[in-house]
Amino acid sequence: VYLLLLLLLSVGVSAVEIQRPRGVPLSKRQFYEEGKPFTCLDGTRTIPFDRVNDDYCDCHDGSDEPGTAACPNGSFHCTNAGFRPAFIPSSRINDGICDCCDTTDEYNSGATCQNTCRELGRKEKESLQKMAEIAKEGFLLKQQIIQEAKRGLEDKKAKLADVQTSKKDLEDRVEALRIVKETAEQPEKEAKERHLKAWEEEKAVIRMEKDKARMAEVFLELDDDADDFISVAELLSHSELDPDSDGSFTEAEAQGLLGGVDKVDTVAFESVWNNIKEKYISEVRTRWEPVSDNDSEQYPEDDIPEEEEEEDEEDEDDDPDEADYKSLLSVFDKQSPPTTQTQEKKDDDNEGTMPPYDQQTQTLIDCKFPTSKGIISSFVFRYIYRLCPFNRVSQKPKYGGSETNLGTWGKWAGPEDNVYAMMKYEHGTGCWQGPNRSTMVKLTCGKETVVTSTSEPSRCEYLMEFISPAVCQEPPSLDFGAHEHEEL
DSSP states (O other): OHHHHHHHHHHHHHOOOOOOOTTOOGGGGGGOOTTSOEEOTTSSOEEOGGGTTSSSOOSTTSTTOTTSSOSTTOEEEEOOTTSOOEEEEGGGTTSSSOOSTTOGGGSSSOOOOOOOHHHHHHHHHHHHHHHHHHHHHHHHHHHHHHHHHHHHHHHHHHHHHHHHHHHHHHHHHHHHHHHHHHHHHHHHHHHHHHHHHHHHHHHHHHHHHHHHHHHHHHHHHHOTTOSSOEEHHHHTTOGGGOTTOSSOOOHHHHHHHTTSSSEEOHHHHHHHHHHHTTTOOOHHHHHHOOOOSOTTOOSOGGGSOHHHHHHHHHHHHSOHHHHHHHHHHHHHTTTOOOOOOGGGOBOTTOOOBOOOOOHHHHHHHHOOSOOTTSSEEEEETTEEEEEETTTEEEEEETTSOOOEEEEEEEEEOOOGGGGGGEEEEESOOBOTTSOBOEEEEEEEEOSSOEEEEEEEEETTEEEEEEEEGGGOOOOOOOOTTOSOOOOO
């Protein structure tokens, strides 16, 4: 566009003016041929050519008076040689004001006008040249940006390919670790299942023996005449056995409980025991067992002898260091509830406590990571620190007290060039008025598996030094005479 305007300006300066009626643009020159009748441009009328620009409006569209002010809707074309052509309303012709830079609109007004087209053209040409230069430089920059964008896109595609390759490698490692984890946990799972199955079988035997003992006890209670038989009459004395609980326990209903007979011995009673045991209420227990709102509260606090309280206080004061140590523990363990062992849970039927795991099962539970030493311990001041790789880190006072969780396995947290050099254990027991405990474990190659040191660089954030042969890599070959070495 700018180049076209520059071309027009250059041509306009040197072009020879083509003869045509005043106020007619070059594009409409063919409609105004001197000596031929003129047809209004709207096609409504044809007039002799000498009536064009005669200062009288003959055409409705004003096209017969392009160079006068006779038609109110006419327009005048300024040639403006050396500058841009323009159109002005015909009412401005000869009004004493120069609207065209070539002064052609004031040809008969007597106004003093100067032709400023060349100066205006020169200034506009300079402006257009500057704009053209800016456009050229901008286009070059655009091409550079496009090329940079293409290179950036190619770089991103290459990086994406690298990331996808790394992702595949990490997924393979995760899958390998998952298999290792499941393989390590499988023996513990199977051992627990065997232990639980044995305990369920043992509980079933206990329940069966208790049921038989209660059945024999109930038989003796129901056998009022001690003739080794339970009769319908003896059952009727226990209204709670009424099958439909309608308040009327009939002989027919009692006979139905006994299997349709009038009386049963101990052998036959076993077959009808299920009809009776759920509703039967023991007369002996009702008569002799005391009722207490709280069986566990046998001695109110006010009934504790004062001498015993004084003895307890004296015992506490025997060891000042131990008292200070307990005070210290109360600060750190205030938010740490004591842990419980799952095998200590009890059954609602008072079938006893599940026996502890055997030594092999307990070892599997304590540490799933297969090392020759099991749980790896470190003694620091008054605490014992335990690390179970890929499981958890814990802290326990040497002189008794609950164990504190310092974090469970989270992720590898080493530097970019060796991410497997550090292990992070997180989401441990919350500190008093502080964050949850966490532990970083630094791995180092060594000839034994042991935690060499434990520290707390920041509050509730622990650091362990852990050496193990499992961390070591195969050293490079020292055969200097060989020409080729296997890549490690």
